[in-house]
Amino acid sequence: MEQKFTVAGTAAQHGVTKVRFANDLVSRIKILVKNNCENINLIELPEPMTKLEALKHLESLNWGDKDFDAGYAITEKLYEKNKEAKRGEYKKPISIAEIRSRKVDTSITPTAILEQTGFVELDTSELDVN
Numbered sequence: 001m002e003q004k005f006t007v008a009g010t011a012a013q014h015g016v017t018k019v020r021f022a023n024d025l026v027s028r029i030k031i032l033v034k035n036n037c038e039n040i041n042l043i044e045l046p047e048p049m050t051k052l053e054a055l056k057h058l059e060s061l062n063w064g065d066k067d068f069d070a071g072y073a074i075t076e077k078l079y080e081k082n083k084e085a086k087r088g089e090y091k092k093p094i095s096i097a098e099i100r101s102r103k104v105d106t107s108i109t110p111t112a113i114l115e116q117t118g119f120v121e122l123d124t125s126e127l128d129v130n
Contacts, residue, residue, distance in 0.1 A: 002050040002051070003050070003051075004048035004049055004050055005021040005022060005023055005045065005048065005049060005050075005051065005054055006022075006023050006024075006025075006044060006045055006048050006049075007021065007022040007023060007024065007025045007028055007042050007043070007044055007045065008020070008021050008022075008042065008043065008045055008049070008054040008055075008057070008058055009040070009041045009042030009043055009058070010039070010040075010041050010042075010063070010067070010069075010070040010073055010074065011032050011037040011038070011039060011040045011041070011042070012037060012038045012039045012069065013032075013035060013036065013037045013038070014036075017039065017067075017069040017070055017072070017073045018073055018077075019055065019058070019073050019074055019077045020032070020042065021051055021054060022042070025042060025044055028042060029042065039067065039069075039070070041063075041067070041070060043058075043061075045057060051077075051081055052078075052081045052082070052085055055074060055077055055078040055081055056078065058074050059074055059075065059078060
């Protein structure tokens, strides 16, 4: 089960804006200030959310309209998390027996393909069609 957070937002450190997550707004701000972060913009989420859910929520608030760097950081992190989420999706395993049992269409031959693509003039006598 993924960890859920109640606070999310952005903060810049050494000129790089990153998305930040936490469960306590005050302590997170103290840590960010202590680490010389600037442009700290955190909000309390309406309910505990995973990072992916929180990023979607932040994006829905149109943060890019207020601060381009923050909007870019959110979009970039959202892309990364979506990619991770899709990687973990369940895919039905396919067995070799299932593949071998599939019906084979024997009406498709190399000669038929050449005829359909307009290469009828080609001499197919030298082709190994079996």
